[in-house]
Amino acid sequence: xxxxxxxxxxxxxxxxxxxxxxxxxxxxxxxxxxxxxxxxxxxxxxxxxxxxxxxxxxxxxxxxxxxxxxxxxxxxxxxxxxxxxxxxxxxxxxxxxxxxxxxxxxxxxxxxxxxxxxxxxxxxxxxxxxxxxxxxxxxxxxxxxxxxxxxxxxxxxxxxxxxxxxxxxxxxxxxxxxxxxxxxxxxxxxxxxxxxxxxxxxxxxxxxxxxxxxxxxxxxxxxxxxxxxxxxxxxxxxxxxxxxxxxxxxxxxxxxxxxxxxxxxxxxxxxxxxxxxxxxxxxxxxxxxxxxxxxxxxxxxxxxxxxxxxxxxxxxxxxxxxxxxxxxxxxxxxxxxxxxxxxxxxxxxxxxxxxxxxxxxxxxxxxxxxxxxxx
Amino acid sequence: xxxxxxxxxxxxxxxxxxxxxxxxxxxxxxxxxxxxxxxxxxxxxxxxxxxxxxxxxxxxxxxxxxxxxxxxxxxxxxxxxxxxxxxxxxxxxxxxxxxxxxxxxxxxxxxxxxxxxxxxxxxxxxxxxxxxxxxxxxxxxxxxxxxxxxxxxxxxxxxxxxxxxxxxxxxxxxxxxxxxxxxxxxxxxxxxxxxxxxxxxxxxxxxxxxxxxxxxxxxxxxxxxxxxxxxxxxxxxxxxxxxxxxxxxxxxxxxxxxxxxxxxxxxxxxxxxxxxxxxxxxxxxxxxxxxxxxxxxxxxxxxxxxxxxxxx
Numbered sequence: 001x002x003x004x005x006x007x008x009x010x011x012x013x014x015x016x017x018x019x020x021x022x023x024x025x026x027x028x029x030x031x032x033x034x035x036x037x038x039x040x041x042x043x044x045x046x047x048x049x050x051x052x053x054x055x056x057x058x059x060x061x062x063x064x065x066x067x068x069x070x071x072x073x074x075x076x077x078x079x080x081x082x083x084x085x086x087x088x089x090x091x092x093x094x095x096x097x098x099x100x101x102x103x104x105x106x107x108x109x110x111x112x113x114x115x116x117x118x119x120x121x122x123x124x125x126x127x128x129x130x131x132x133x134x135x136x137x138x139x140x141x142x143x144x145x146x147x148x149x150x151x152x153x154x155x156x157x158x159x160x161x162x163x164x165x166x167x168x169x170x171x172x173x174x175x176x177x178x179x180x181x182x183x184x185x186x187x188x189x190x191x192x193x194x195x196x197x198x199x200x201x202x203x204x205x206x207x208x209x210x211x212x213x214x215x216x217x218x219x220x221x222x223x224x225x226x227x228x229x230x231x232x233x234x235x236x237x238x239x240x241x242x243x244x245x246x247x248x249x250x251x252x253x254x255x256x257x258x259x260x261x262x263x264x265x266x267x268x269x270x271x272x273x274x275x276x277x278x279x280x281x282x283x284x285x286x287x288x289x290x291x292x293x294x295x296x297x298x299x300x301x302x303x304x305x306x307x308x309x310x311x312x313x314x315x316x317x318x319x320x321x322x323x324x325x326x327x328x329x330x331x332x333x334x335x336x337x338x339x340x341x342x343x344x345x346x347x348x349x350x351x352x353x354x355x356x357x358x359x360x361x362x363x364x365x366x367x368x369x370x371x372x373x374x375x
Numbered sequence: 376x377x378x379x380x381x382x383x384x385x386x387x388x389x390x391x392x393x394x395x396x397x398x399x400x401x402x403x404x405x406x407x408x409x410x411x412x413x414x415x416x417x418x419x420x421x422x423x424x425x426x427x428x429x430x431x432x433x434x435x436x437x438x439x440x441x442x443x444x445x446x447x448x449x450x451x452x453x454x455x456x457x458x459x460x461x462x463x464x465x466x467x468x469x470x471x472x473x474x475x476x477x478x479x480x481x482x483x484x485x486x487x488x489x490x491x492x493x494x495x496x497x498x499x500x501x502x503x504x505x506x507x508x509x510x511x512x513x514x515x516x517x518x519x520x521x522x523x524x525x526x527x528x529x530x531x532x533x534x535x536x537x538x539x540x541x542x543x544x545x546x547x548x549x550x551x552x553x554x555x556x557x558x559x560x561x562x563x564x565x566x567x568x569x570x571x572x573x574x575x576x577x578x579x580x581x582x583x584x585x586x587x588x589x590x591x592x593x594x595x596x597x598x599x600x601x602x603x604x605x606x607x608x609x610x611x612x613x614x615x616x617x618x619x620x621x622x623x624x625x626x627x628x629x630x631x632x633x634x635x636x637x638x639x640x641x642x643x644x645x646x647x648x649x650x651x652x653x654x655x656x657x658x659x660x661x662x663x664x665x666x667x668x669x670x671x672x673x674x675x676x677x678x679x680x681x682x683x684x685x686x687x
């Protein structure tokens with residue numbers, strides 16, 4: 001995308017970015033056919049109780065880690081979820097995996113609410129939703145061989161692979177993720193970080209899942225290794241028609257891998273849309289501030305770049321601000337923001353308009369501001 | 376839903392087939408790897424040989440000596456010094472104050488001491504390990520209950536507790552003494568276990584196993600236990616020596632094993648008064664006791680190292 005002079009005046013009709021009007025028209029007119037959503041998240045809430053007392057525990061409050069998050073995940077797509085530390089990204093991942101019980105809300109997998117499942121039904125769903133963890137140094141049992149680690153899914157779900165077949169399956173999985181199949185008897189500590197993450201991915205793939213939740217899968221790796229692992233994940237996605245929920249705080253990696261991106265702030269989704277909608281046409285002030293913090297490698301471009309510096313800290317999720325969660329740090333905040341919770345929907349100013357800025361954004365005063373290309 | 380087939384299922388990749396042919400990919404478990412490691416360890420073999428020797432001695436003392444350990448003959452034998460060149464004979468290690476062969480008594484005493492040491496250690500590891508594992512893994516009120524129980528037992532000194540309990544038995548054998556010691560000795564293992572389990576249960580690999588749908592049993596025994604067993608083995612093997620000497624102390628106090636039962640503990644306590652006149656009466660059973668304890672500790676060390684792939 002060519003860098004063009006940015007019109008500082010924010011337009012609410014046609015975005016003044018690099019694209020020509022014709023290109024925008026083409027994007028907007030193209031039929032959006034994502035098929036059936038494979039995962040539908042509705043008003044997901046997770047509150048961790050804060051208790052006092054040793055024997056008789058009294059609840060004195062709750063940490064609202066996730067407070068009403070909704071999104072859809074379509075087959076074969078990658079949904080990136082970004083946000084700063086403590087915004088509830090990882091809790092969302094755990095809720096999707098039913099590793100934590102949701103306080104309220106639903107997660108529908110192919111129309112079935114998995115938050116209410118238990119026992120065999122839950123085990124069956126787990127076959128189809130798997131996870132890749134952040135830290136490859138702690139996510140593999142140090143006392144198990146690679147063969148045992150990747151083969152464990154078959155022990156738990158024996159119907160997936162007959163007993164005599166397992167060794168072959170494990171070695172195939174090692175081959176698929178680019179590791180030597182002869183490594184089957186090695187232990188995790190004999191591998192590098194990137195190789196360990198490949199083992200973790202192979203374990204996630206073992207049951208042929210449809211959805212893989214990736215909780216910061218590359219943040220613990222070297223930059224050069226990050227690229228390898230991301231490329232591997234893209235290759236596997238094409239090969240096995242996987243859907244990814246890709247949680248990260250590295251905005252450029254998320255843009256690279258994601259079809260759609262959701263921005264979270266303090267337990268709520270601030271803005272969600274396709275990667276172009278979010279990165280080139282952000283309308284939520286938090287997204288704009290986040291994007292303006294992305295490091296720019298070109299020193300010349302860096303010079304004139306506009307930086308939005310937020311003041312203050314993220315409020316405590318145990319006592320979040322009323323109305324809009326972001327209002328305490330927002331430069332646009334008005335009385336309305338404290339009184340009314342903004343809904344995650346296409347803002348009124350953009351409603352019915354043919355612009356990439358017309359995507360879901362939870363802000364009363366949404367306006368477009370291209371911070372990435374600003375110069 | 377039609378079963379998806381992985382594209383690679385149809386053809387076995389070349390690398391996989393060569394790996395399978397070469398046999399390099401023959402799967403091994405942690406246990407098999409540990410055994411391979413142990414077979415090459417001199418620590419394991421030296422402690423193993425010693426322990427086998429002591430266990431055979433405990434099981435079949437008559438293989439080592441034909442002398443009756445209870446036969447007392449004071450004439451010419453009272454505190455007679457050892458005859459170091461008379462291997463395997465009655466006077467090899469001299470005689471005690473009763474005119475009994477120290478060698479015969481030491482050989483026959485192995486049984487009671489080893490039964491007490493091994494039984495108490497096993498019982499304590501199982502009870503303490505289970506309590507610690509349940510408290511650490513389940514947390515909440517289970518932890519509160521079990522931890523307070525542990526604290527209550529911690530408040531009772533091992534010796535005093537065993538003393539009080541054994542008072543209730545008029546006929547005391549190695550088994551009753553083991554019971555007494557195990558009842559008041561499991562808390563340390565429980566604490567070590569609880570702490571280690573709490574650390575491990577938060578590890579990502581445990582979460583990963585849960586995400587795969589693993590049950591509590593699999594998580595506890597396949598994932599957590601192998602990662603916490605190291606410190607427990609060390610504590611248990613060191614404690615083993617302590618139990619044998621506590622048994623000796625109980626005998627000395629007249630509440631443990633008693634004559635005519637032969638044990639290292641009974642002999643050591645009986646020999647204390649003659650330490651200056653005839654040190655051999657004390658030193659011989661004491662050396663056997665030390666060697667046994669040492670062998671167990673070395674074995675524990677070797678097993679712990681073999682179970683940790685990082686130390687290989």
